[in-house]
Amino acid sequence: MSFESLFLPLLIVLLAVPMFLQARKQKRAVQEQQKLQNSLTAGDRVMTTSGLFGTVVSSADDSIDLEIAPGVVTTWVRAAVREKVTTEEAAEAPATEQDEAAPAAEAKEAEGEQKDATDATSESSAQIAEPIEKQKTS
Numbered sequence: 001m002s003f004e005s006l007f008l009p010l011l012i013v014l015l016a017v018p019m020f021l022q023a024r025k026q027k028r029a030v031q032e033q034q035k036l037q038n039s040l041t042a043g044d045r046v047m048t049t050s051g052l053f054g055t056v057v058s059s060a061d062d063s064i065d066l067e068i069a070p071g072v073v074t075t076w077v078r079a080a081v082r083e084k085v086t087t088e089e090a091a092e093a094p095a096t097e098q099d100e101a102a103p104a105a106e107a108k109e110a111e112g113e114q115k116d117a118t119d120a121t122s123e124s125s126a127q128i129a130e131p132i133e134k135q136k137t138s
Helices: 003-038 087-121 132-137
Strands: 045-048 053-059 063-069 072-077 081-084
Touching: 003 081
Parallel strands: none
Antiparallel strands: 045 053, 045 081, 053 063, 063 072
């Protein structure tokens, strides 16, 4: 047998095996995602594909209601849920953001107070335009 007669079967095997393995991997990922989305119940903390965290309030066949802030409930397609979030991870993320934001907010307040004091001592040459409603009626 020559190399030419083995070339075509070898080429087919080299292309078919990776394609088969990739399809199998993708099928498994889809099954896991469907299993997760079907297991969601009220009270579960989740993250959507857009990165929004929320708590499941209720669910229907193809949609799910998430509470994203106290008293703010939004409706999402079930497929938009990426993963369940443990309470430890969810508690750490907002606490970290608040800790970082607090010193920055205090610095801005102090800056604003200094600016207000400076503005009070110096007059501004800026003119204020009259409201648009008054401009239309005149």
